[in-house]
């Protein structure tokens with residue numbers, strides 16, 4: 224039989240750790256096609272992405288890399304292209320040119336929205352979008368990680384552990400008392416949280432959050448920051464926000480977007496001192 | 508632990524629903540057949556052939572209304588072409604009925620009369636197998652199903668929605684009508700099929716046959732209601748309603764709306780086809796006017812009148828409008844189109860949730876007394892499209908929606 228050298232063993236162990244990290248129980252170190260490959264520790268990689276709307280460049284050769292487990296904040300003036308960037312990552316908008324990879328191998332520009340969701344990218348929209356006529360519980364049930372093909376959903380059943388998981392997330396987003404209310408009746412902040420809860424139910428590896436604390440009270444904002452910080456490490460997060468106090472509370476690396484490309488990147492303190500950033504964004 | 512599917516179907520319809528179905532079955536399987544086929548014509552409780560055919564016809568319309576409601580009320584897709592699927596099922600069964608005439612037609616030929624009239628020497632290839640009863644049973648579902656699937660595939664994949672979709676379905680049924688009007692199409696041109704004689708060798712005009720067709724129509728309706736109820740209370744039904752309310756969100760949590768819409772759309776068409784197949788032997792004729800755009804619009808009116816988004820509403824709507832229609836067409840036939848238009852406008856303006864919505868409003872009122880907190884009565888997932896819209900104004904009116912599945 225083959226002799227496993229120390230080098231190989233350590234390589235395999237680290238491979239295993241990564242597999243576990245990404246929630247994949249498989250012990251094989253051969254990456255399955257379609258599975259998330261984090262061998263370079265980069266979960267999201269955008270290169271020279273350009274998106275034009277009728278000649279107007281919403282994204283202009285945007286390049287960005289997010290590490291596995293990272294919590295990244297994206298800031299920038301209105302119209303900088305932040306939402307458009309999320310549209311590209313989630314398959315809603317196809318870039319005119321450029322590359323978008325999830326891990327090393329998954330080419331996002333070739334997948335549909337549901338396929339990208341399955342691959343492990345969850346998204347919270349700028350305007351909270353939940354199912355207003357379904358209860359909070361049902362919203363989470365629908366989002367829950369499961370086989371989402373018609374023939375499975377037709378016969379799907381809620382088991383006790385599903386219920387427990389939903390209950391746990393309801394507690395986490397502090398909606399356990401509102402579980403059976405139609406989501407349309409929740410307050411704006413609660414809707415935001417419900418949408419975050421739906422993201423958690425999906426168990427994504429990468430969470431895209433577009434202005435998650437808009438409309439929240441200071442107290443709610445603070446708790447959201449705590450939640451996101453606790454998620455980082457196990458998940459990767461990309462947070463778009465205008466609220467600087469919130470960005471500071473998150474404490475991650477900050478990318479400043481302007482006119483469709485990256486203007487600056489670094490700690491919040493660093494970018495806040497950057498004269499170009501002050502001019503286009505913070506100074507006003 | 509997994510619960511067997513039969514049990515879950517059983518649980519999806521509430522007890523009151525099963526009782527209502529049992530009563531309905533007693534009437535349609537025992538009372539009506541006895542009153543028509545057993546009691547002598549002189550008997551005061553005898554039901555005439557005309558009445559049984561009329562009621563049987565309305566039962567078929569009710570099935571169509573339920574099928575329409577599943578796609579419109581629950582999936583938010585307004586089809587104005589459902590008459591086509593109904594007619595296709597009818598034509599498929601009509602072909603069998605034409606073959607059963609045998610040599611008893613006016614020309615005493617093996618070919619249907621209209622083909623002899625056109626001087627055709629043999630059956631066109633697509634009539635092959637039309638003399639087989641089992642084959643026909645398959646076709647009455649498969650033909651509308653395949654047409655709906657093909658149409659839905661292109662329409663939903665191109666993300667055609669809302670009023671555009673409705674208009675295209677109108678165009679579809681109109682185009683099919685023009686096609687069927689042509690003699691060369693091989694379905695009897697504008698006369699369609701009529702003068703049926705037998706099913707499986709038994710006379711189609713005998714009281715027993717009429718009672719049987721009536722009972723079968725009732726059975727189909729009940730099966731549709733139980734199936735529909737299961738669908739709308741299952742997770743599938745919740746995904747469908749979610750697509751109706753926020754399609755892009757559904758995509759981003761990993762469901763493919765195309766497959767969901769296509770499934771519901773095709774199933775709805777198949778149910779219409781089955782209803783059409785039972786309708787044709789009871790009314791004794793099928794012709795291209797069944798595909799006229801107005802017919803399809805009428806189907807939507809039934810559902811709107813009854814209350815879309817509730818299965819009972821669809822059934823009630825089809826019953827009310829069609830009884831009114833048969834009265835009108837006897838008394839003032841020329842005013843029926845005006846009445847129908849008036850009804851549609853009135854319902855849209857004053858009864859957005861139809862008759863069922865009105866009933867709920869009337870029931871909710873006494874419960875609003877201070878010492879009697881409103882007991883929400885609406886079953887989960889029976890929420891009509893506009894229920895939350897109207898109830899959002901007053902949280903006290905909200906249906907008690909349990910998060911957990913029964």
Ligand SMILES: Nc1ncnc2c1ncn2[C@@H]1O[C@H](COP(=O)(O)OP(=O)(O)OP(=O)(O)O)[C@@H](O)[C@H]1O
Pocket residue numbers: 276281299300301302303304305306307308349
């Ligand atoms: N579908 C579209 N058609 C045309 N223009 C678009 C479209 N989507 C976005 N844009 C334009 O692209 C630019 C970038 O928009 P985007 O929504 O990505 O900005 P943003 O950074 O998210 O801004 P905000 O902070 O206001 O949310 C804007 O000028 C916007 O008007």
Ligand SMILES: [Mg+2]
Pocket residue numbers: 305306307349433
């Ligand atoms: Mg934006």
